Amino acid sequence: MQLTQKELLAIADQLNAEKLLVARCKAYAQMAEDPQIQSMCELLAGKHQAHYQNLLGFLQE
Numbered sequence: 001m002q003l004t005q006k007e008l009l010a011i012a013d014q015l016n017a018e019k020l021l022v023a024r025c026k027a028y029a030q031m032a033e034d035p036q037i038q039s040m041c042e043l044l045a046g047k048h049q050a051h052y053q054n055l056l057g058f059l060q061e
Contacts (some may be wrong), residue, residue: 001061011055018052021045 003011022045029041 003058006056011058015052015055017061018048018055021048022052 025041025045025048029038029045032041033040
């Protein structure tokens with residue numbers, strides 16, 4: 001499937017957003033003192049990393 005320039009730009013923007021969210025969630029996990037909050041932040045970082053990988057897949061097709 002051929003993506004349009006607009007779609008490619010949207011994916012690139014979302015990739016940057018997901019990368020930032022991964023970094024923030026990991027940072028928040030390190031700063032948190034409560035183990036439950038640490039765990040939730042790490043879980044969210046993993047979900048955003050998965051989103052990043054899915055979006056990257058669209059560019060590699």
